[in-house]
Amino acid sequence: MLLTPGPTALPPSVRDVMSEELINPDVDPAFADRYDALLDKLGTVFGTDDEVVVMGGEGILGLEAAIASTVEPGDRVLCLSNGPYGDGFTDFVESYGAESTLVDADYDDSLPVVELERTLAAGEYDVATMVHCETPTGTLNDLSPALDLLDEHGVLTIVDAVSSLGGAPVPTDRIDICLGASQKCFSAPPGLAIASVSDVAWDRIEARDPASLYTNLLPWHEAEQPYPYTHLTTLVVALDEALDLLLDEGLDAVHDRHREVAAYCRERGAEMGLDPYPDPERSSPTVTAFSVPGRATALQERLREAHDVTLATGFGDLADDVLRVGHMGYNADPDRVERAMDALAAER
Known part of the structure; x- marks a missing residue:
């Protein structure tokens, strides 16, 4: 019995739909219709009217894509952390040439909001990152105090909610890029990275000079059809079924x-x-x-x-x-x- 914090075990109906005949996502309108419906369901789970993107790749792809799409050399990024994934955002930031500032606390402590306030008062930042559920430590962070401060300072926010979306309320309406993945609370197979992206975030993304193509969110926003590349059909169908189970409940x-x-x-x-x-x-x-x-x-x-x-x-x-x-x-x-x-x- 698999009882790990992702990938999770799959419900029987999710396993069943994965054995259905393959749909060609590039030519069959049935897939495009199903994908559009999937985005609507994800919007309901995220609790947002913002555009939702479903990329082909494990959840870490979403974290990197959020950074790759919003920062460039010279940008200043504040990484708020009390766990391994919060710390890890600094690696993405620095790999794309931006300057990271880590504001951190011990892994068994709460997010360092007082230190965040001091840091924001001492300098200007373009983007801030944080994690809602730090899976390695079993911690669920209260994001509201940090989001309040970052909103006051006009800082764009990126939140890793991979391990909480679908299992706990997430304040998505206050987050510019909120990240999820298929293999956690949705109980679908690993392989899909999901992001809700605000209008403010899209404005910033459109103004960037991206250092990457495949980890850039912009092609998903500008595509004439809902997805710019051949999608992972079987995984999309599995996620769609998993979302039906969640929303039916x-x-x-x-x-x-x-x-x-x-x-x-x-x-x-x-x-x-x-x-x-x-x-x-x-x-x-x-x-x-x-x-x-x-x-x-x-x-x-x-x-x-x-x-x-x-x-x-x-x-x-x-x-x-x-x-x-x-x-x-x-x-x-x-x-x-x-x-x-x-x-x-x-x-x-």
């Missing part, structure tokens, strides 16, 4: 289900003496990271070999200190999480 019900399953997971962990890695007030409804210093890898291997349950460990310095349960999308299911926690209790 209803966004509020889906968000409630994620919160309830997360609470159950943490209650079971507490019974075993396991603490969430971040403060419980900052723990994400889509993933729980338990602190297991020096034992994560051994526990992961034992759970997989003895119980056929696959969980995830941490990243970097936390690789052997954090064990993660991915209760997102199809995996936000009490029975699946119960089985995982029973297995963990047997090995605790």
Whole structure:
């Protein structure tokens, strides 16, 4: 049983549609119609009227494309971070010749809003990046204080919401480029990077001199048909089916289900003496990271070999200190999480 924080297990109907006869996305109008409908569904999940782009590539493609499309040498980019993905935005920024300023906090702390305020008061910035759900640490960040400050200073905002969209409310209407991906809370296969792009962001993108073509969002905006390149047909069909399941259930019900399953997971962990890695007030409804210093890898291997349950460990310095349960999308299911926690209790 796969219970990792992405890629998630797939619902049976999503697996079924992937075996349907292939549609040629370049010549068959049926695919274009389905793609248009898909964009409407994504707009509903994102909670935005902004244009939505679905690119062929894993979620990291969206993060790089957002930077590649909005910055050029000489631009100043503020990267707000309390986790590995927040830190990683600096690599994208610098690879495209812009100047990055990292405003960071410890991985088990909240976003450093006070330091952000000081930094904005001391200089001007063109773009700011941040992460809503830091999957490696199981942290869900409150973005509102940072978005308030950045709006006051007229800074364009890019948010990685890959691990929260579809599992928790995201303030997309306050974000210029909001990034998602198919393999997390949507419970579709990996391979599609998704972005909602505001009119302000498009204005900036159109004024840039892009250093890349394929990681540039502009061709998607200017294409005569909805997509500028041959699309990943089977993955689009799978995502469309996954979105139907999500919307049929209803966004509020889906968000409630994620919160309830997360609470159950943490209650079971507490019974075993396991603490969430971040403060419980900052723990994400889509993933729980338990602190297991020096034992994560051994526990992961034992759970997989003895119980056929696959969980995830941490990243970097936390690789052997954090064990993660991915209760997102199809995996936000009490029975699946119960089985995982029973297995963990047997090995605790």
